[in-house]
Amino acid sequence: MPFHDRPQFPRGFHCASRNVGLKPSAKDLALFASDVDAAAAAVFTRNHFPGAPVILGRETIRGGVLRGIVVNSKVSNVATGAAGVENARRMAAAAATELGTSADRMLVSSTGVIGVSLPIEKIERGIHGIADDLQDDPLVGAEGIMTTDTYAKALSIGAGDATITWVAKGSGMIEPNMATMLSYIFTDAALDARTLDRMLRDAVSLSFNMLSVDGDTSTSDTCAILANGLAGPVDEALFYEALLVGCVRMTEMLARDGEGAEHLLRVTVNGAADDAEARRVSKSIVNSPLVKTMVHGADPNVGRLLMAVGKCFECEIHPESTDAWINGYQVVREGTRLDFDEAVVRAALAVEVVDIEVRLGVGDGVATAYGCDLTKAYIDENAAYFSS
Amino acid sequence: MPFHDRPQFPRGFHCASRNVGLKPSAKDLALFASDVDAAAAAVFTRNHFPGAPVILGRETIRGGVLRGIVVNSKVSNVATGAAGVENARRMAAAAATELGTSADRMLVSSTGVIGVSLPIEKIERGIHGIADDLQDDPLVGAEGIMTTDTYAKALSIGAGDATITWVAKGSGMIEPNMATMLSYIFTDAALDARTLDRMLRDAVSLSFNMLSVDGDTSTSDTCAILANGLAGPVDEALFYEALLVGCVRMTEMLARDGEGAEHLLRVTVNGAADDAEARRVSKSIVNSPLVKTMVHGADPNVGRLLMAVGKCFECEIHPESTDAWINGYQVVREGTRLDFDEAVVRAALAVEVVDIEVRLGVGDGVATAYGCDLTKAYIDENAAYFSS
Numbered sequence: 001m002p003f004h005d006r007p008q009f010p011r012g013f014h015c016a017s018r019n020v021g022l023k024p025s026a027k028d029l030a031l032f033a034s035d036v037d038a039a040a041a042a043v044f045t046r047n048h049f050p051g052a053p054v055i056l057g058r059e060t061i062r063g064g065v066l067r068g069i070v071v072n073s074k075v076s077n078v079a080t081g082a083a084g085v086e087n088a089r090r091m092a093a094a095a096a097t098e099l100g101t102s103a104d105r106m107l108v109s110s111t112g113v114i115g116v117s118l119p120i121e122k123i124e125r126g127i128h129g130i131a132d133d134l135q136d137d138p139l140v141g142a143e144g145i146m147t148t149d150t151y152a153k154a155l156s157i158g159a160g161d162a163t164i165t166w167v168a169k170g171s172g173m174i175e176p177n178m179a180t181m182l183s184y185i186f187t188d189a190a191l192d193a194r195t196l197d198r199m200l201r202d203a204v205s206l207s208f209n210m211l212s213v214d215g216d217t218s219t220s221d222t223c224a225i226l227a228n229g230l231a232g233p234v235d236e237a238l239f240y241e242a243l244l245v246g247c248v249r250m251t252e253m254l255a256r257d258g259e260g261a262e263h264l265l266r267v268t269v270n271g272a273a274d275d276a277e278a279r280r281v282s283k284s285i286v287n288s289p290l291v292k293t294m295v296h297g298a299d300p301n302v303g304r305l306l307m308a309v310g311k312c313f314e315c316e317i318h319p320e321s322t323d324a325w326i327n328g329y330q331v332v333r334e335g336t337r338l339d340f341d342e343a344v345v346r347a348a349l350a351v352e353v354v355d356i357e358v359r360l361g362v363g364d365g366v367a368t369a370y371g372c373d374l375t376k377a378y379i380d381e382n383a384a385y386f387s388s
Numbered sequence: 389m390p391f392h393d394r395p396q397f398p399r400g401f402h403c404a405s406r407n408v409g410l411k412p413s414a415k416d417l418a419l420f421a422s423d424v425d426a427a428a429a430a431v432f433t434r435n436h437f438p439g440a441p442v443i444l445g446r447e448t449i450r451g452g453v454l455r456g457i458v459v460n461s462k463v464s465n466v467a468t469g470a471a472g473v474e475n476a477r478r479m480a481a482a483a484a485t486e487l488g489t490s491a492d493r494m495l496v497s498s499t500g501v502i503g504v505s506l507p508i509e510k511i512e513r514g515i516h517g518i519a520d521d522l523q524d525d526p527l528v529g530a531e532g533i534m535t536t537d538t539y540a541k542a543l544s545i546g547a548g549d550a551t552i553t554w555v556a557k558g559s560g561m562i563e564p565n566m567a568t569m570l571s572y573i574f575t576d577a578a579l580d581a582r583t584l585d586r587m588l589r590d591a592v593s594l595s596f597n598m599l600s601v602d603g604d605t606s607t608s609d610t611c612a613i614l615a616n617g618l619a620g621p622v623d624e625a626l627f628y629e630a631l632l633v634g635c636v637r638m639t640e641m642l643a644r645d646g647e648g649a650e651h652l653l654r655v656t657v658n659g660a661a662d663d664a665e666a667r668r669v670s671k672s673i674v675n676s677p678l679v680k681t682m683v684h685g686a687d688p689n690v691g692r693l694l695m696a697v698g699k700c701f702e703c704e705i706h707p708e709s710t711d712a713w714i715n716g717y718q719v720v721r722e723g724t725r726l727d728f729d730e731a732v733v734r735a736a737l738a739v740e741v742v743d744i745e746v747r748l749g750v751g752d753g754v755a756t757a758y759g760c761d762l763t764k765a766y767i768d769e770n771a772a773y774f775s776s
Contacts, residue, residue: 046699046701047695047698048697048707049697078694079723080724114694115725116725215675289602293766296767296771297770301501303502307607311435311436312436313436315436332467334469335467375767376768382682
């Protein structure tokens with residue numbers, strides 16, 4: 001299922017982006033719009049301190065219909081109390097006026113520093129007239145939601161007569177630096193909100209929810225899908241397959257562009273007691289600072305893999321049935337480190353994409369987690385906030 | 389309850405340390421010995437891949453009696469199969485011969501790289517004659533178990549007529565770099581093994597088990613207590629109080645000397661639903677890479693505290709009752725970041741010991757977790773293993 005060489009929007013979707021004065025000069029606001037109402041679904045952060053846009057978004061998405069999405073960066077509008085929610089409503093209303101729709105059909109996202117009031121007047125002034133800028137390149141919208149992602153991230157793929165397009169931002173050097181993930185999915189397939197919701201949750205559980213740059217859960221994470229139906233009905237199985245493939249690919253792009261990252265780390269666990277335990281173990285490995293620094297240094301210190309598996313206390317794990325591979329090269333058999341050629345393992349770790357596979361030999365549970373190495377650039381990006 | 393200015397052993401305890409050829413020249417083997425059999429208890433790592441010394445140690449400690457402890461560094465004897473356990477037994481036997489006791493009264497520890505065979509012949513040769521080196525300064529033993537701890541760690545304190553002495557190593561730049569914790573406690577109080585076991589578990593749950601440098605659980609963690617009774621009976625409540633005070637102090641020493649650390653981070657959570665939830669939230673904060681880098685940079689990005697509290701999905705947390713302080717300065721009230729003086733908070737973060745307090749306003753649960761900041765030196769220490 002090939003991705004388009006250059007991302008394109010499905011029928012009837014457009015976007016625009018601007019600098020509205022939150023950042024010195026870089027773009028800090030984006031608008032995504034459908035020509036017609038779209039069935040919609042969304043998932044949000046599970047953090048107990050959701051941002052005001054997430055609080056509002058949960059209310060908005062209940063209607064199952066969206067006309068567009070408006071996003072600002074630099075200030076996340078989190079931990080800002082009732083005034084924050086009111087500011088999010090004003091942002092939705094301003095964007096709705098531009099698109100000739102009602103505020104309850106606009107999804108709002110904000111990403112940036114926590115606990116600072118949203119400069120809503122600047123945003124309202126900046127939104128005014130933005131409908132005139134709407135155009136057809138999803139990368140323009142992707143650029144508008146970038147923080148310090150190193151490049152704008154968009155993808156598109158065909159699914160029968162329909163197209164599915166992803167626009168996302170990842171774990172760049174935005175001030176709170178918390179791998180804040182915003183991912184918007186647009187399609188012209190005709191699917192109802194309930195079906196979209198089910199498909200989105202299934203796909204997210206296998207992709208974005210298996211992504212971790214640092215184990216810190218953002219207060220702003222949002223993943224939404226809009227289906228405007230302009231391409232008519234699609235084969236649901238085919239559509240889901242394309243949706244999942246694209247979600248996984250975008251997850252890999254976000255992981256590879258994690259703060260300071262130099263490697264994409266993919267960890268697959270097979271043979272766990274169930275999928276939940278496979279997810280737990282694969283996340284433990286992909287989040288382990290010692291595994292991440294091992295990959296960073298291409299250092300064949302593979303005992304760390306067993307340490308990271310073994311610290312999943314609540315999972316069923318038997319050393320005598322545990323095997324592990326790095327990029328196809330077996331390094332652990334039956335819980336014991338093999339007497340491998342260190343130069344070969346060093347070489348296997350030195351490539352850009354490092355695949356780690358662990359077989360637990362317990363049951364049928366499988367999962368893959370996505371992450372990156374841990375580098376000094378992560379420290380640089382996160383230890384100074386006023387000075388950057 | 390004042391600690392002694394210079395650590396000293398209780399009556400009847402001695403130690404020695406040597407280089408036996410595992411490292412180029414630094415000491416790599418230590419022996420701790422009691423003149424008489426001591427009642428003993430120990431707790432070990434919960435990692436599913438315990439080292440061979442841990443497997444043997446669990447068997448040994450069942451007897452409730454120890455004469456001594458023998459420890460090597462450089463090679464941890466983990467993931468080494470049945471041969472590894474046999475090597476641990478040989479190490480116990482060699483040390484027992486020196487002390488004129490049986491192997492089942494010797495506790496063995498090994499710390500270092502995972503998955504490499506223990507050079508048991510070197511160790512046996514090195515142990516031969518070591519009883520002649522036994523002397524009375526616990527720091528000599530502490531030096532023998534150091535890896536790249538920046539200094540040798542020992543403490544002692546009086547408890548009535550008895551003395552309690554701690555010798556520990558922490559999270560230095562030993563090759564696997566996994567905050568491998570070994571902590572041995574010696575006392576001349578007369579206490580039986582069952583009482584020691586209960587007291588040790590209680591004290592450890594409030595001290596060493598609340599320590600985290602990087603969230604990675606060593607395969608070798610061991611904490612043991614030996615009571616040889618030479619000071620006679622003690623008041624148990626008084627003894628437990630001294631035991632707990634010393635365990636907490638040693639935990640702080642280990643945290644402050646965590647890999648690359650420049651700050652000790654102490655996180656107290658009050659008002660959680662119960663103590664277990666308080667432990668969960670305090671660990672989440674002390675382990676958060678974004679909180680750790682914030683402390684490293686003395687960057688008043690305090691929204692990260694709420695993020696780290698909020699990602700404890702399974703805990704009862706209400707933004708409207710959540711407050712937070714940094715070194716006594718309130719930065720969050722009712723889930724909202726206060727409009728504080730950034731220079732003051734920056735100054736509060738710039739000191740060596742950073743105390744973070746979070747009140748959840750839910751129940752009576754309390755816990756304190758101990759950790760350190762995350763620095764580039766952590767990356768340096770962990771990304772290169774062959775080259776260091």
